[in-house]
Amino acid sequence: MSWPFAVDDTPDAVVDEEAAVWRPFTHSVRELIDACVQSAVDLDEVRAAQADVDAAVARLNKARMAATLGQAHSPSGRRRPWGNPVIGLRNPIAPPLEVHSDPSGRAECDFHCGAAYEGPPGLVHGGVVSLILDQVLGHAVGATGRPGMTGTLTIVYRKGTPLGDLRIEAQVDRRDDVKTWASARIIGPDGVTAEAEGVFLLPRAIRERLAQAEAEGISLPMPEILE
Amino acid sequence: MSWPFAVDDTPDAVVDEEAAVWRPFTHSVRELIDACVQSAVDLDEVRAAQADVDAAVARLNKARMAATLGQAHSPSGRRRPWGNPVIGLRNPIAPPLEVHSDPSGRAECDFHCGAAYEGPPGLVHGGVVSLILDQVLGHAVGATGRPGMTGTLTIVYRKGTPLGDLRIEAQVDRRDDVKTWASARIIGPDGVTAEAEGVFLLPRAIRERLAQAEAEGISLPMPEILE
Numbered sequence: 001m002s003w004p005f006a007v008d009d010t011p012d013a014v015v016d017e018e019a020a021v022w023r024p025f026t027h028s029v030r031e032l033i034d035a036c037v038q039s040a041v042d043l044d045e046v047r048a049a050q051a052d053v054d055a056a057v058a059r060l061n062k063a064r065m066a067a068t069l070g071q072a073h074s075p076s077g078r079r080r081p082w083g084n085p086v087i088g089l090r091n092p093i094a095p096p097l098e099v100h101s102d103p104s105g106r107a108e109c110d111f112h113c114g115a116a117y118e119g120p121p122g123l124v125h126g127g128v129v130s131l132i133l134d135q136v137l138g139h140a141v142g143a144t145g146r147p148g149m150t151g152t153l154t155i156v157y158r159k160g161t162p163l164g165d166l167r168i169e170a171q172v173d174r175r176d177d178v179k180t181w182a183s184a185r186i187i188g189p190d191g192v193t194a195e196a197e198g199v200f201l202l203p204r205a206i207r208e209r210l211a212q213a214e215a216e217g218i219s220l221p222m223p224e225i226l227e
Numbered sequence: 228m229s230w231p232f233a234v235d236d237t238p239d240a241v242v243d244e245e246a247a248v249w250r251p252f253t254h255s256v257r258e259l260i261d262a263c264v265q266s267a268v269d270l271d272e273v274r275a276a277q278a279d280v281d282a283a284v285a286r287l288n289k290a291r292m293a294a295t296l297g298q299a300h301s302p303s304g305r306r307r308p309w310g311n312p313v314i315g316l317r318n319p320i321a322p323p324l325e326v327h328s329d330p331s332g333r334a335e336c337d338f339h340c341g342a343a344y345e346g347p348p349g350l351v352h353g354g355v356v357s358l359i360l361d362q363v364l365g366h367a368v369g370a371t372g373r374p375g376m377t378g379t380l381t382i383v384y385r386k387g388t389p390l391g392d393l394r395i396e397a398q399v400d401r402r403d404d405v406k407t408w409a410s411a412r413i414i415g416p417d418g419v420t421a422e423a424e425g426v427f428l429l430p431r432a433i434r435e436r437l438a439q440a441e442a443e444g445i446s447l448p449m450p451e452i453l454e
Contacts, residue, residue: 021270022263028280029256029263033319035287036249036256037296037310043248045286052283053255056276060262068390069264070348083264083345085352092260093320093343116320118310121297125312126365126377127358134354149387150353155380163295 015080022082022090029092037115086135097168099136101143101224105172105182107136112165123160130155132168133184133196140170141180141200142224146210148180148200161186161193170196178202242307249309249317256319264342313362324395326363328370328451332399332409334363340390350387353421357382359395360411360423367397368407368427369451373437375407375427388413388420397423405429 032053039046065072069083069090082090087097095117101107111132119125134153141148170184180200185192202210206222213220259280266273292299296310296317309317314324322344328334338359346352361380368375397411407427412419429437433449440447 018270021273025273025277025280026263028277028284029259031284032256032259032280032287035284035291036253036319037315037317038291039287040290040292041287043245045289046248046252049283049286050252050255052279052286053252053259056279056283057255057258057262059272059276059279060259060266060268062272063267064262064265065267068342068345068349070342070345070350083342085344085346085355088264090264091343092263115295115297115310116318117312118295118297119312120376122295123297125358125362126380127361128312130357130361130380130382131352131354134357135352138353149347150382150384152384153353153357153382155357155377157377157379160376 019089026088026090026092033092033116034114037118084135086132095132097132097135099139101139103143103145105140105144107139107143107170107184108168109136110165110167113161113163115163118163120160122163124163124166126155126157129157129161129186129194130196133170133186133194134198136168136170137182137184137196137198138200139224140172140182140184141198142222144172144175144180145222146175146180146202147206147222147224148202151179151199151201153196153198156195157193158195159190159193162188162190164189178207246316253315253317253319260319260343261341264345311362313359322359324359324362326366328366330370330372332367332371334366334370334397334411335395336363337392337394339392340388342390345390347387349390351390351393353382353384356384356388356413356421357423360397360413360421361425363395363397364409364411364423364425365427366451367399367409367411368425369449371399371402371407372449373402373407373429374433374449374451375429378406378426378428380423380425383422384420385422386417386420389415391416405434 082088085091085093088094095111095113097109097111099107099109113124117124117128133155134150167187170182173181173183178201182198184196186194309315312318312320315321322338322340324336324338326334326336340351344351344355360382361377394414397409400408400410405428409425411423413421
């Protein structure tokens with residue numbers, strides 16, 4: 001695994017141009033996912049729609065990256081977690097969340113979970129709840145300048161999380177040299193539905209690099225999230 | 228929330244016919260998601276592909292269900308968790324997993340996580356790991372005849388879970404009247420990558436219904452999973 005230390009040297013104009021095409025494309029695929037779980041058309045219509053989808057797949061697969069987006073974008077990881085399944089601009093699985101964080105170790109986000117994230121009838125799948133909590137905990141931790149990989153994650157489900165508009169808040173509680181403890185909660189229309197505590201570990205590679213940079217008196221660009 | 232007690236009265240032939248169309252359609256959408264995070268075509272090709280996707284969306288949205296799949300299929304929940312984001316036949320977000328379980332409270336599954344599930348470069352997102360653990364823990368619990376909703380879930384990440392072919396195993400450890408304790412692990416090419424413990428709660432509505440059925444000496448059809 002290589003960690004994203006390098007500064008992104010892709011010109012802003014190129015990143016913006018790519019985003020301007022991939023963002024609406026991915027939005028369309030999200031609409032397709034929603035339609036897949038919500039459509040009530042007859043089966044012939046589904047067959048016809050499949051021909052459209054297969055045509056799109058054939059177009060996109062004319063050329064494929066040798067590595068995953070996470071690997072390809074590592075050098076530019078600071079601002080292009082495009083493949084991330086919670087926040088990724090280019091990942092249709094992501095709702096997506098647009099997380100706001102600050103260096104004090106707080107992160108928050110208003111987001112929406114539609115029918116594709118359903119577990120029990122009308123409720124967000126408990127595992128999707130944990131997926132989102134894990135991601136936003138990671139943002140809170142990374143915002144302090146010491147990003148971490150999840151070591152342990154504990155979720156307490158207070159009540160069902162209804163599909164629809166939701167909010168998540170996370171903050172760093174304390175840290176030592178290697179570990180950072182953070183907590184988060186998901187809030188629905190009727191209050192907190194689930195709470196999480198996570199312990200995040202600063203990978204050794206980053207730890208050593210930070211120590212070296214400190215000794216040399218230089219400042220390292222650091223990705224906010226490692227996942 | 229209504230719980231799926233009723234026997235599915237949709238004729239098998241109809242369910243089979245729907246599955247025969249929706250399964251390959253959803254597979255195509257999964258390929259589209261994969262292409263979305265892996266394609267290296269130029270931006271004009273992406274724009275052209277979007278027209279195809281939008282055409283498919285327009286077809287499917289000619290008629291939409293009034294409720295979600297989870298709500299619509301509640302009466303037939305025993306065999307149609309089609310909207311589930313981990314196992315759903317009609318949910319493109321699902322890898323999908325095909326979970327095998329037995330009444331002793333064991334569940335297992337070999338599955339595959341591609342690029343769309345990536346967190347750190349080359350690794351499965353830690354939250355996706357928790358999503359899958361939560362789902363399969365639920366199967367182990369439900370296989371005993373007393374399905375549960377997740378109360379608490381604790382994940383310990385031993386090491387990164389590589390993208391690719393993986394395995395998950397879960398089993399019920401113990402239970403009382405209301406709670407069931409279960410544990411699970413994800414296994415990669417180099418051994419266990421993550422472990423989970425979950426406490427699952429039998430919802431009161433189901434508990435009361437089971438007690439009533441027992442008093443009346445009848446047997447209730449019970450869904451294996453509530454999520």
